[in-house]
Structure formats: C-alpha cells, structure tokens
Amino acid sequence: MKRLFTTLLLLMGAAAQAQPSVPTITAHIAPDSILIGDRFDLVVDVDKDLVQVVEFPQFENKPGSPVELYKEHPIDTLERDGRHLKLRKRxxxxxxxxxxxxxxxxxxxxxxxxxxxxxxxxxxVYLEVATFQIDSTSQSIYDVKPQWNLPFRFGEVSGYAQWGALALLLLLAAAYALKRYLESRGKRFGDLFKAAPPQPPHVVAIKALEALHHQKLWQNNKHKQYYSALTDILRTYIAARWSIGAMEMTSDEIIEAMRSAELPDKAGMDLTAILRDADLVKFAKATPEAEQNEADYLKAYYFVEETKLAEEEPTEEPDPMNNQNT
Structure with a gap:
C-alpha cells in the first residue's frame, strides 16, 4: 500500500511537470528619469515554455499621450534551457x-x-520627465538682437555676373547663327514660333473614326457609347464642313438641313441610315448585330471621304533667276 501511494505521488509530480506554467511577464524602463525630448527604452521580458505562444504589445502614437514611439526593436532570445525560453522586446x-x-x-x-x-x-512602470531650470537670479535675460545687415560687396557676386554675361553672349551668338541659317534657306526666324495651321475637317473626322475603331466599344457590348461617339464625329464634321449647327440639332433636323448641301445620293442615304440606327440604339435600347455595327462605321468613313473638300495642290512659285535670264 505504501509503495502504491509513492507511485501515485510520482505520477502526479510528473504530470505537474509536464504541464508548463503560465508565462511570467516583467517590464522596466531604462533610464527611468530623462530630460524633456530625450529617448528611453521600455523593456518587456517573457519567461515561457517552448510550446507557448505570446505576442508582444503594439504601441501607437495617440494624440495627448505623454510619450511617442520612436523605434520598435526585434525580439531577442536571452536564454534557452531545454523547453524554457526567455524573450525580450525593446x-x-x-x-x-x-x-x-x-x-x-x-x-x-x-x-x-x-x-x-x-x-x-x-x-x-514610471517615467520622470524633467525640464531645464533657468536661474533668473544669476542669468540676465535680454531681448532678441535685431538682424545684422552687412554692407554689399560686388566681389561677392562678380563671379555670377561674369558667368551670366558669358551665357547671354552665347545665347545671342546662337540666335544670330540660327537667323542666318534660316535666311539662307529662304525662311524667317519668326516662322519657328507660328502655330500649326488647323487640320481640314475631313482629316480630323478620319482620325476620330480610326480612334473609335480601336476602342472596340460595341465588341464589349457598349453599343450606346459606340453610336453616340459615331454620331458626334459626324455632327462635328458636318458643322465644320458646311457651317451647320449640327451639334444642337436632332437627327431629323440634320437630315433636313443637309438636303440643301447637294450631297451625292449614296452619301445622303448613308447619313440617314447612320442617324436612324443610332436613334434606335440610344433611345429604343436596340442591340444591332455585328454586321450592322461594322456597316455603319464604313458608311460614316465613306461619307467623309465622298464629301470632303478637294485639297488644293500647291503651285510652284516662279524662279526669279529664270525670269531674269529670259
């Protein structure tokens, strides 16, 4: 009986040793007394078992807090003895x-x-923060001294002035050389700063149609956006080509106004078909087939090509040297 009791005590002791105790937390500040604005370290130590998991505190800078976090250091392992670990966070x-x-x-x-x-x-943990003590009895207090203006000396800026004058001379020489070069080519210096002439309406319209084609709107089921952009391109072209306020007109008003433009029969029929199809999509929520979308795009493209103004070919200027020889 005595042997059985001894065996039970040993088993209970082994079971107690097998169950790790709760981790122990200790903390301190170093140093615990500083001057205002100085830094200090908060050190947190944890003694724990190997299988136990702990997560150290996370500090956030909160408004009104007397301290602010400057740097968080990684966790250090101070001791490791079998299953026992001692960790430190600073x-x-x-x-x-x-x-x-x-x-x-x-x-x-x-x-x-x-x-x-x-x-x-x-x-x-406690922290004592002290400030600087000023002994007014032994130290006199004075007003802030005014700014001391030193006399100006040309030698201080003479180097900058010389380099500036040299740079100005180089710019003038480069401008004169460019002017002589342009005159030798029959051009004027002021031509470099002229704005480019506006592009003809049909060129603007063709570029806009090509950009619309690359967007692939109707291929992504954006039929309303596709036909809105297509008709806006045609309205802009008509307004620039015939000086008609097409941007503020309805489809019927545009068709009626274009009757006096003496359009080719096919161009007039194509314009009417595009505007009718666009109205069905925008207002009746119609969903045209792919063939119709492509056909309306081609109709708009050829409408611009068939109605564009004929480009004037540049005439060659007579050579004054030939006139003198004749």
Whole structure:
C-alpha cells in the first residue's frame, strides 16, 4: 500500500511537470528619469515554455499621450534551457511633456492550446520627465538682437555676373547663327514660333473614326457609347464642313438641313441610315448585330471621304533667276 501511494505521488509530480506554467511577464524602463525630448527604452521580458505562444504589445502614437514611439526593436532570445525560453522586446520612446508619468503595466497576448488570455506585468512602470531650470537670479535675460545687415560687396557676386554675361553672349551668338541659317534657306526666324495651321475637317473626322475603331466599344457590348461617339464625329464634321449647327440639332433636323448641301445620293442615304440606327440604339435600347455595327462605321468613313473638300495642290512659285535670264 505504501509503495502504491509513492507511485501515485510520482505520477502526479510528473504530470505537474509536464504541464508548463503560465508565462511570467516583467517590464522596466531604462533610464527611468530623462530630460524633456530625450529617448528611453521600455523593456518587456517573457519567461515561457517552448510550446507557448505570446505576442508582444503594439504601441501607437495617440494624440495627448505623454510619450511617442520612436523605434520598435526585434525580439531577442536571452536564454534557452531545454523547453524554457526567455524573450525580450525593446521599444525606444521619447517624452515631450514634463512630469512623472505612470505608463501602466505592459501586457502580452498569450495562447496555449485552447487558451487565449492577456498576461500583465506585476508592477507598473514610471517615467520622470524633467525640464531645464533657468536661474533668473544669476542669468540676465535680454531681448532678441535685431538682424545684422552687412554692407554689399560686388566681389561677392562678380563671379555670377561674369558667368551670366558669358551665357547671354552665347545665347545671342546662337540666335544670330540660327537667323542666318534660316535666311539662307529662304525662311524667317519668326516662322519657328507660328502655330500649326488647323487640320481640314475631313482629316480630323478620319482620325476620330480610326480612334473609335480601336476602342472596340460595341465588341464589349457598349453599343450606346459606340453610336453616340459615331454620331458626334459626324455632327462635328458636318458643322465644320458646311457651317451647320449640327451639334444642337436632332437627327431629323440634320437630315433636313443637309438636303440643301447637294450631297451625292449614296452619301445622303448613308447619313440617314447612320442617324436612324443610332436613334434606335440610344433611345429604343436596340442591340444591332455585328454586321450592322461594322456597316455603319464604313458608311460614316465613306461619307467623309465622298464629301470632303478637294485639297488644293500647291503651285510652284516662279524662279526669279529664270525670269531674269529670259
């Protein structure tokens, strides 16, 4: 019986040793007394078992807090003896308010099997922040001195003036050389700064149609956007080509106004077909087939090509040297 009792005691002791105890949390500040604006370290140590999981606190700079986080250091392993671990986490903080502050008890999050808990350090940590003491009896206080203006000396800027004059001469020489070069080519210096002449309406319309084709709107089921863009291109072209306010007109008003433009029969029929199809899509929510979308695009393209103004061919200027020889 005595042997059985001894065996039970040994088994209970082994079971107690097999179950790790709860981690121990300690914390301290170094140094615990600083001047305002200085930095200090908050050190949190955890003694725990190897299988236990702890998460150290996360500090955030909150408005009105007497301290601010400057740097968070990685976790260090101080000791490791079998299953026993001692971990250390260090935070560098700074204080900007005078006084003696109670920073509370640091805590860590503890997880072991089905247990999740918050473990607190046993003691609170205190920080004393002092400021500079000024002895007004031994130190005199004076007003701020006014700004001291030194006399100007040309030697201080003579180097900049010489380099500036040299750069100006080089620019003038380059401009003169460019002017002589342009005159030798029969051009004027002012031609370099002239704005490019506006493009003809049909060129603008063709470029807009090609850009619309590359957007692939109707291929992505955006039929309303496709026909709105297509008719806007034609309205802009008609307004520039015949000086008609097509942008503010309805489809019927545009068709009626274009009767006096003496369009080719096919061009007039194509314009009417495009505007009718666009109205069905925009207002009746019709969904045309792919062949109709492509056909309307080609009708718009050929409408612009068939109705564009004929480009004037440049005439060759007579050579004055030939006139003198004759």
């Amino acid at each position: 935070y560098t903080l700074a204080a900007f308010e005078e006084g003696k502050w109670n920073l509370g008890r640091p805590a860590v999050l503890y997880a072991d099997k089905n247990i999740v808990d918050t473990l607190w350090a046993r003691d609170s």
